[in-house]
Amino acid sequence: MIKMGIIGFGFMGHEHANMMARLEEIELVSVCDTDPRQLADAPEGVETYTSADELLARSDVDTVIISVPNTLHLEMVEKCAAAGKQIICEKPAAMTVAEFDKMVEAVEKAGVHMTIHQQRRWDVDxxxxxxxxxxxxxxxxxxxxxxxxxxxxxxxxxxxxxxxxxxxxxxxxxxxxxxxxxxxxxxxxxxxxxxxxxxxxxxxxxxxxxxxxxxxxxxxxxxxxxxxxxxxxxxxxxxxxxxxxxxxxxxxxxxxxxxxxxxxxxxxxxxxxxxxxxxxxxxxxxxxxxxxxxxxxxEVHTEHRDFFVNYINARKGLEEYAVMLPEVRNxxxxxxxxxxxxxxxxxxxx
Ligand SMILES: NC(=O)c1ccc[n+]([C@@H]2O[C@H](COP(=O)([O-])OP(=O)(O)OC[C@H]3O[C@@H](n4cnc5c(N)ncnc54)[C@H](O)[C@@H]3O)[C@@H](O)[C@H]2O)c1
Structure with a gap:
């Protein structure tokens, strides 16, 4: 079971929470948003925080999904990496290539894994x-x-x-x-x-x-x-x-x-x-x-859920991560x- 936290519980954060509810091997344990109104409808049993640092202090959070606005991705990736969390960051990964390189440096230094949520690779069309x-x-x-x-x-x-x-x-x-x-x-x-x-x-x-x-x-x-x-x-x-x-x-x-x-x-x-x-x-x-x-x-059979199915399998070593950092940089x-x-x-x- 992969225990997840979400930083940024707006539109995409809610989408992620809905997706987690459909995945047997992922459990959403906490969400965070600086705007307390966004936390009002957090799923039952999920801890809510208004600061990323509080969420990151939880030792049971294994992987963090970063779904804050684009300009905050670098800051959040650096925080998550320093806290030893595995990372799924929303797209666009970074505002610039230079920012992205800093993100990669942070995850490599911390020895954590990062992938980017490019789930439209699983669009039916x-x-x-x-x-x-x-x-x-x-x-x-x-x-x-x-x-x-x-x-x-x-x-x-x-x-x-x-x-x-x-x-x-x-x-x-x-x-x-x-x-x-x-x-x-x-x-x-x-x-x-x-x-x-x-x-x-x-x-x-x-x-x-x-x-x-x-x-x-x-x-x-x-x-x-x-x-x-x-x-x-x-x-x-x-x-x-x-x-x-x-x-x-x-x-x-x-x-x-x-x-x-x-x-x-x-x-x-x-x-x-x-x-x-x-x-x-x-x-x-x-x-x-x-x-x-x-x-x-x-006919193809695909859905956005497959991004997470790949993530789960890759974490178990059963397949390669579908979204690799050099591709994202390219x-x-x-x-x-x-x-x-x-x-x-x-x-x-x-
Ligand atoms: N993969 C996709 O198809 C897809 C679709 C939509 C959005 N996104 C991406 O998701 C990210 C969020 O977009 P959105 O549309 O959900 O935006 P949004 O504005 O709906 O949500 C962002 C949330 O982050 C919160 N936030 C801001 N600063 C914060 C901080 N320091 N700590 C914690 N929370 C903070 C805001 O209060 C807000 O609730 C963006 O990077 C966007 O590009 C991806």
Missing amino acids: YRTMKEVYDRKLLGDVYLIKSQLYGFNGNMHDWHVYPELGGGMLYDWGVHLIDQIIQMVDSRPVSVYADMKNVINANVDDYFKILFEYENGVTAEIELGTYYLTPKRAWFTGGTTGSAVIDGTFRAQGNTEGKIVRTTHLLQSVPGRLTMTSAGPTRSFGEPEPGLLYEEPLP VLCIMDAVRQSARTHQSVKL
Whole structure:
């Protein structure tokens, strides 16, 4: 049984407590938040504290989940490491690569283990597209698009303040980049990015990031919090088909999508013109009946709980930790390159 404590019992802290209740081999024993109102609905039997030091003084707490705002991660990791606790820190692990290096130094000095809660590696839509890629269901892939669109700006609380680690690159960008880096089995050689403040004056609420990989794959990530056509979508194009996922966030098994293939490649474009709303065309006219056909996407069984199942198994030595610190550092370096590209309007070599 792994006894857990949570530092920062806000939105994500509560999510973690709900998750702990579903895990037989993890017991939540204490939570801490400087705002006592957040502690009012702590689960029964769980000790509550308003200071991290009090929680860390408990000898029965084995692992601490750090879910305070981003700018406090370094301070909390250093405290937890000094107290000899194992650490699961929320993403983005750190505000900068230099901060992250200090965190790693602290855990190495203390001889404790740290991992980062990149649970979106277990998203159903992502895993489905990764399966398509891994099983080479589309031949040679040339393009992967990962799109996330929301409405209402979707920015709240400390997320609207840059000095508190706000902005969408820190919030979702770190997940979307991590997914793409995990998915493509090649080295990204360059990145080009556009970042905007559409309706938030001080922090980014739109970005588009383009990666060029050594193996010829181009990957595009686009996020908009004020797109007003909300969806979570993927497109992967290969030499033997296209795969799409075009849905909102759905429960397991409800990922909307398909693989589309052609029975044969056209030797020449059709002789006749097709009139479209964009005017006459031959290349982009209607496909002849039977040319395109659809296949279902592979079924995957995954959920965010799997992050913790891996954690439990890794602690027992049964498997490797899924989220390793060099991978996390790499994503933070890429986020620096993304900012540099957006600032200079130039692509950045990685
Ligand atoms: N993995 C994910 O999908 C995911 C989703 C949301 C948030 N997060 C991350 O979780 C972290 C928290 O985000 P949130 O949305 O839960 O924020 P939140 O504001 O809802 O919660 C943060 C809590 O930390 C408390 N806090 C602040 N300073 C503290 C201190 N010194 N000691 C103890 N408690 C303190 C605040 O009172 C607040 O209740 C962030 O790093 C965020 O990026 C991750």
